Amino acid sequence: MSASAPPMSPARVTAWTRARSNPAILIGSAICLVLVLMAVFAPWVAPFDPNKQMLGPQLADPSVKHWFGLDSFGRDVFSRIVWGARISLWVGVVATLGAMVIGTMIGIIAGYFGGTIDRVITMLTDILLSFPQLVMGLLLVAVLGASLTNIIIAIGVTAIPAFIRLARGSTLAMRERDFIDAGRALGFSDARIMFNHVAPNIMDEIIVMGSLWLATAIRTESTLAFIGLGVPPPTPTWGGIIREGFEYLNDNYWLAIFPSLAILITMIGLNLIGDGLRDATDPRAPQ
Amino acid sequence: MTIAGTVGLAVNGLTTEIRSRGSWFQAVRGVSFDVHQGETVALVGESGCGKSLTALSIMGLLPRGVGRVASGNIVIDGEAVDGASDTQMEKIRGNRIGMVFQEPMTSLNPVLTVGFQIAEPLMYHRGLSRRDAEAKAVALMELVRIPSAADRVGAYPHQFSGGMRQRVMIAIALACQPKVLIADEPTTALDVTIQAQVLALLAGLQKSAGLAVLLITHNLGVVASVADRVLVMYGGDVVENATVRDLFQRPTHPYTSALLAAMPRADRSSDTVAAIPGQVPTLPDMPTGCRFQSRCPLRQPQCAELPPLSAIDPAGAHLVRCWVAGRPS
Numbered sequence: 001m002s003a004s005a006p007p008m009s010p011a012r013v014t015a016w017t018r019a020r021s022n023p024a025i026l027i028g029s030a031i032c033l034v035l036v037l038m039a040v041f042a043p044w045v046a047p048f049d050p051n052k053q054m055l056g057p058q059l060a061d062p063s064v065k066h067w068f069g070l071d072s073f074g075r076d077v078f079s080r081i082v083w084g085a086r087i088s089l090w091v092g093v094v095a096t097l098g099a100m101v102i103g104t105m106i107g108i109i110a111g112y113f114g115g116t117i118d119r120v121i122t123m124l125t126d127i128l129l130s131f132p133q134l135v136m137g138l139l140l141v142a143v144l145g146a147s148l149t150n151i152i153i154a155i156g157v158t159a160i161p162a163f164i165r166l167a168r169g170s171t172l173a174m175r176e177r178d179f180i181d182a183g184r185a186l187g188f189s190d191a192r193i194m195f196n197h198v199a200p201n202i203m204d205e206i207i208v209m210g211s212l213w214l215a216t217a218i219r220t221e222s223t224l225a226f227i228g229l230g231v232p233p234p235t236p237t238w239g240g241i242i243r244e245g246f247e248y249l250n251d252n253y254w255l256a257i258f259p260s261l262a263i264l265i266t267m268i269g270l271n272l273i274g275d276g277l278r279d280a281t282d283p284r285a286p287q
Numbered sequence: 288m289t290i291a292g293t294v295g296l297a298v299n300g301l302t303t304e305i306r307s308r309g310s311w312f313q314a315v316r317g318v319s320f321d322v323h324q325g326e327t328v329a330l331v332g333e334s335g336c337g338k339s340l341t342a343l344s345i346m347g348l349l350p351r352g353v354g355r356v357a358s359g360n361i362v363i364d365g366e367a368v369d370g371a372s373d374t375q376m377e378k379i380r381g382n383r384i385g386m387v388f389q390e391p392m393t394s395l396n397p398v399l400t401v402g403f404q405i406a407e408p409l410m411y412h413r414g415l416s417r418r419d420a421e422a423k424a425v426a427l428m429e430l431v432r433i434p435s436a437a438d439r440v441g442a443y444p445h446q447f448s449g450g451m452r453q454r455v456m457i458a459i460a461l462a463c464q465p466k467v468l469i470a471d472e473p474t475t476a477l478d479v480t481i482q483a484q485v486l487a488l489l490a491g492l493q494k495s496a497g498l499a500v501l502l503i504t505h506n507l508g509v510v511a512s513v514a515d516r517v518l519v520m521y522g523g524d525v526v527e528n529a530t531v532r533d534l535f536q537r538p539t540h541p542y543t544s545a546l547l548a549a550m551p552r553a554d555r556s557s558d559t560v561a562a563i564p565g566q567v568p569t570l571p572d573m574p575t576g577c578r579f580q581s582r583c584p585l586r587q588p589q590c591a592e593l594p595p596l597s598a599i600d601p602a603g604a605h606l607v608r609c610w611v612a613g614r615p616s
Contacts, residue, residue: 177393179395182394185380185388186380186385186407186460187376187379187412201398
């Protein structure tokens with residue numbers, strides 16, 4: 001190790017080095033970067049207004065002008081998929097980040113204090129986890145009503161228990177470490193120890209989990225949209241486009257196939273990143 | 288030895304109980320001592336004798352529901368802390384009393400820089416800005432003689448050796464310039480040459496800052512080199528309290544004598560090292576009266592009653608808790 005210290009611990013240095021040379025992460029990142037750029041620059045990427053009807057004959061086949069064809073309202077499917085990326089990624093990112101922050105905080109509190117607080121939180125978490133994720137999301141959207149914010153809340157809530165459980169477990173392991181006692185001997189408050197000393201030590205695992213949950217969140221959003229509980233039309237969402245194209249699956253299969261491919265590619269990209277990060281941060285992995 | 292200065296840490300009649308199988312047992316019984324500024328008092332005894340529990344009681348860090356202070360007074364830097372609330376104790380810990388732990392390898396947070404960890408108590412207790420606190424951290428690293436401190440302030444604990452990490456721990460403990468320092472086996476995890484360096488550093492810092500140091504150790508060699516006064520503990524009782532010279536020249540309590548006889552020394556052949564027969568009884572099995580009686584060669588029927596800690600010299604500076612040893616027969 002050189003005298004002038006690099007600003008990262010060796011676990012991080014090797015994780016970062018491994019991440020950079022990991023083909024899964026590189027491919028996954030490239031895919032996700034394209035998707036994000038597509039979403040951010042949708043107004044410039046999309047050749048047509050996604051909600052403009054009668055651009056040509058209804059249910060027109062894919063052509064040079066309309067790459068993915070036209071839907072039953074004569075709207076450009078490619079433009080709708082580009083704009084749909086905005087909704088899907090936004091819902092996924094906001095819901096996952098929210099669940100990450102809230103779930104990690106609750107999990108650290110449960111693991112750090114133990115006792116009754118821990119038992120109550122663990123019990124509630126187990127109850128939430130016993131619902132299949134989709135059922136839970138459905139229930140919440142049904143109660144709250146289908147709007148962009150409510151869908152983010154619903155998907156976020158379904159993801160919280162997983163983060164609580166992970167953060168709690170990691171905190172339990174951290175709590176026995178000597179530097180926690182050392183912090184208490186320095187008079188630090190519980191809050192400071194939890195969020196300044198425990199949290200940075202468990203972030204690796206939380207971030208890996210977050211990247212994998214991002215894929216789940218996007219899939220859930222599409223599923224909700226597909227069964228009609230998504231962001232209300234005419235806003236284009238991937239699940240919604242599949243739903244609209246589903247009726248014409250026999251004759252105009254591309255209406256459903258292209259948005260499905262968009263979801264598939266997103267899932268592949270995110271899972272490549274998630275798996276790659278997990279391998280790169282796994283302390284048992286060969287150096 | 289003359290000891291000047293005010294009392295930095297005063298413990299009077301401290302009794303600490305711990306819970307085992309649903310009932311409370313006295314793990315520390317009526318421990319009293321003063322540590323003056325500039326003085327080092329050593330608490331010595333084998334594992335489970337109550338020396339670390341005494342330290343935790345002083346710090347207010349007994350595990351909740353498992354340990355409690357049953358009686359006694361503790362005064363840190365002139366402030367009585369028995370019965371202090373958690374928030375009051377948080378203001379005292381790390382600010383007016385510092386603590387150095389046994390394990391330098393695991394007592395630092397692996398994901399925070401050492402500079403930040405030294406600066407943190409200054410930001411927390413003294414309200415310094417991060418910039419000012421980290422500037423002070425460099426000065427503290429120089430104080431504990433970490434080479435090229437300015438370059439290493441941004442380094443992580445794994446980039447330091449065990450001895451250097453213990454120096455960092457000392458810098459953290461002393462960041463807020465406390466008057467009292469508790470060192471719990473500060474050199475046990477270090478090899479012998481590094482031990483000597485760390486002890487010399489502690490002694491130097493103590494002299495310049497007038498620290499009152501409570502040193503907890505089972506290593507009589509360490510005691511001989513740095514302590515002014517020694518309290519020998521067995522089964523939660525102080526069995527002998529003497530200046531370091533007196534203790535080594537006239538060990539009086541049978542447990543102290545046995546401890547010294549069990550210490551390997553370079554000037555004695557190794558086959559004269561004597562083990563103490565038996566082992567420390569568990570708390571529920573402690574005999575009533577003198578707790579050492581089950582292993583004591585001088586045992587008398589009278590030992591079923593706890594002997595007082597009484598002086599055996601005219602000056603009253605050498606105290607022994609025994610009915611037999613040190614008494615005129």
